[in-house]
Amino acid sequence: QMMYSAIGIAMLVAVLLLLKDHRVLQRYTYISMMAALVLLLLPLVPGLGSAVYGAKIWINVAGFSIQPGEFAKIVLAVFFSGYLMVKRDALALASRRFMGLYLPRGRDLGPILTIWAVSLLILVFENDLGTSLLFFGMFVIMLYVATERTSWIVMGLLMSVAGAVGVASFAGHVQARVDAWADPFSCAEKVAACDQMTQVLMSFGSGGILGTGLGQGNSDLIGFAANSDFIFATVGEELGLTGVMVFLLLYGLIIERGIRTSLAARDPFGKLLAMGLSGAFALQIFVVAGGVMGLIPLTGMTMPFLAYGGSSVIANWALIGILIRISDTARRPAPSPAPNPDAEMTQVVRP
Template sequence: MSVVTNTTTIGAIELPSRRNTELVLLGLAVAIPIFAYANAGLAIHGKLPPGMIAYGLGLGLLAGIAHVVVRRYAKYADPLLLPLATLLNGLGLVLIWRLDQSERLQNLAKRSWGAFSPAAPNQLFFTAIGITLFVGVLLIMKDHRTLQRFTYISMAVALVLLILPMVPGLGADVFGAKIWISVGGFSIQPGEFAKIVIAVFFAGYLMVKRDALALASRRFMGLYLPRGRDLGPILMIWAMSLLILIFETDLGTSLLFFGMFVVMLYVATERTSWIVIGLLMSAGGAVAVANFSSHVGARVNAFLDPFSCFKTSGACEQVGNALMSFGSGGVLGTGWGQGHSDLILFAANSDFIFTTVGEELGLAGVMAFLMLYALIVERGARTALASRDPFGKLFAIGLTGAFAIQIFVVAGGVMGLIPLTGMTMPFLASGGSSVIANWALIGILIRISDTARRPAPMPASSTDSELTQVVRPS
C-alpha cells in the first residue's frame, strides 16, 4: 500500500462553494441597483425609465466579465470584494442618474457651460474603463510581490502625480483647490492614482525599516517614544503633506497621504506612539495651514459653525444645506427620487452625493451604505492578516487604510464632523478618476487575497518502501 497525500482536497471542496457564493452575491449586486433605478424613475416621472434595460444589461455584462476573470485568474480570492464594489458602483450610477433629472442642475449647467450633459452615461463609461483596468491588474500582475522592486521608483511617480496640478497650463483651479489636470479635453485627478502608487513605496520602505522604527528611546506619559533619528521619515512625509495642503489647498489628499503612512507605520512597528504622534502632527499642521490659507480657513470656519456665516460664505452655505438635507431625511428618508438636495446643494452629484443618500434613504440608508464600505474595509484587513509575506501585508493594509480614510473624510465632511475636504465618495460620486482608481485598488486587493488564500503546496508523497527504509532499525 502506498502513502498518497491529496493536495487538492481542500480546494476541491471549498472552491465550488466559493464560486457559487460570489455568483449569487454578484447577481444581487446587479439586481438591487436595477430595482433602485426603477423606483427612482417611477418617483420622478411616474413610469419606468426607458434606459433601465440597457443599464441593467450594461452593468450585468461588466460584472459578468469581471467575475469570469476573477474565477479564472484569481480563483482563491475573497468572494465578497467584487460583489460589494459592483453594488456600490451600481447604486452610485442610480444616484447620479437621479440627479441628472433635476431641472435646477440642468439649468445651472446651461448657464455655466452653455449646455447640459448628463453625468450618468459618462459614469457608466468610466465604470467600463475601471473594470477594464481591474481585469488588466489581474491578468498582468501575477504576483503582487513584483511591485516591491519598484519601491523608490513608485515614490518618484507619486511625487510627479501630486505635483502635476501645480504645473502652469496643465493644472486647473477648481473652487479654490488645485487638484485637477486637463488632458485632451478630459479632467483627471492625479491624487486618486497617487494613493495607490505611494502605498507601494510605503510598503516596500517600511518592510525594510520597520525594526529600526520600532525601537524606543524613552518613555513619556505612558508612551514609548521613538529614537530621534528615526523621526526623520515621518517628519519628511508630514512636510510633504503640508506642502500639498499649502500649494494645492487640498485638505483631503493631505489627510489621506499622511494618514495612510501613519496607519502602515503602526501596523509595521506595533507602536501606539506613532499613532499619537501622527494625530498630533496632523492637528498641528492643519491649524497652521488654516491660519495661512483663506480657502482652508473658510472650510474650518464652516465646520465650527456653518450657520454663523451662512449668507456670507459659500463653504458655510454648503455645509449648512447638507446638514438640513440630512435632517429632512429622518430615519427612513423621503424615498428614491423624492428629495430636494439637488435644489440647495452645488456639486450634488460629486462632493455632496452622500447628502442625497441621507435625505432620500434616511439614517437607515446611510448606515446601509456605511456597512457596505465597512465590509470592504473588513475584507481588506482580513486579506492583510492572511497575507504570508510582509510586503503584501503592508500593501494590503495601506490600500485598505487609504480607502477607509477617504470614506471617513468625505462622509465626515458632509455631515459636519470634520472640515470639508473636496474628495469624492468611492464608487458613488460622479468622477472618472475616482471610479477608475478604486477599481484598480479592488483588483490589487483581490490579487493579494488570491495569493494569501491559495493552498500551500504539500511535499511530495513517499512510497511504502521509502518509508520502510527510513524507519528500519540499524
C-alpha cells in the first residue's frame, strides 16, 4: 500500500507538471468518451476480467488486479464537462411547469436517457451497483450545475430508484445486497452478504465513542474485505465514533475545497470539471460509508485514500492533481485587456 501511495503521489506531480492548463482537456471531449467506454467494458473481456463476490469490476494485468472504473470516473468527468458546456443552453430550456418544477423539453431528454441506459447496462452485466450509481449520479450533478434546473435532480433520482428496483427484481447478486441492507439479521445464517453486514454493524456497535484501540479490533470476523470494502467498519470499531467523524470531516474538507475551486474557476469548462470531480468524490464517500453503515444497500466500491487497493489510491491522487491545477489557474491574476488603438488615437487628436 505504501508503494501504491508513492505511485499515486508521483501521479499527482506528473499531472501538475504535464497539465499546464486544464482547458487543454476540453479538446479531448469525445476521445474521453471512447476511453471511458473502453475502461468500463474491460472487465467483461474474457480472460482479462475477473469477478469478486459476483461483481465484474476487476482486470488482471501482469499479475496485478486493476479496477478500471476508478480511472473511468475521471475520464467521464472530462467528457461530461466538455459536452455539457456546449449543450447547456439547450438543456436549460423548459417546456412546461408541473408541480412547481420546470420540465425539460422532450427533445433534450436524450442525453440523460442514454447515460441512464448505459449505467443500467453496467449494473446488469457487471453486477456493479457502486459504479452505476457513481456514473449516473455524477452526470446528474453536472447537469444540474450546467442548467440550474432542479427538475433534472428529481428526474435523476426517480430514474435511479426505478432502475435499481428493476434490476434487483431479477439480478440475484443485487437482490442479496438489498436483503442484507433491509434486515441482515434475518438471513445471516443463509446468505454470506447478510452475515458480513451483521458483523459490520456489530463492529460499529462495539467501537463506542473512542473505539477499542488501534489494532485491537476483531476485523477478522468480517473477512478478507475488512481492509478494502469494509475498512470503514474497522475504523469505527478501533477508533470509535470519534475516528469516524474525523475521517468524514477530512473528506468533507476535500469536497468543500473542490466546490470552492469550481466557484472560483473563470471558465465554464473548469467549473463543470471541478464540480464533476468533487461530486464523484463525494458520491463515492456517500456510497461506501452509507453502504457500510446500513443507510443504502452495500456496494463494492473502495473508500478513497483509506481502503486497500492501488487503483483507487492512484486515481484519487490524479483527481486531486487536476483540482489543484484548476484552482491554480483560477487564482492567477486575470490578463490585462489588450490596448485599444482607436481609443488612444482619439485621446491624441482631441484638443
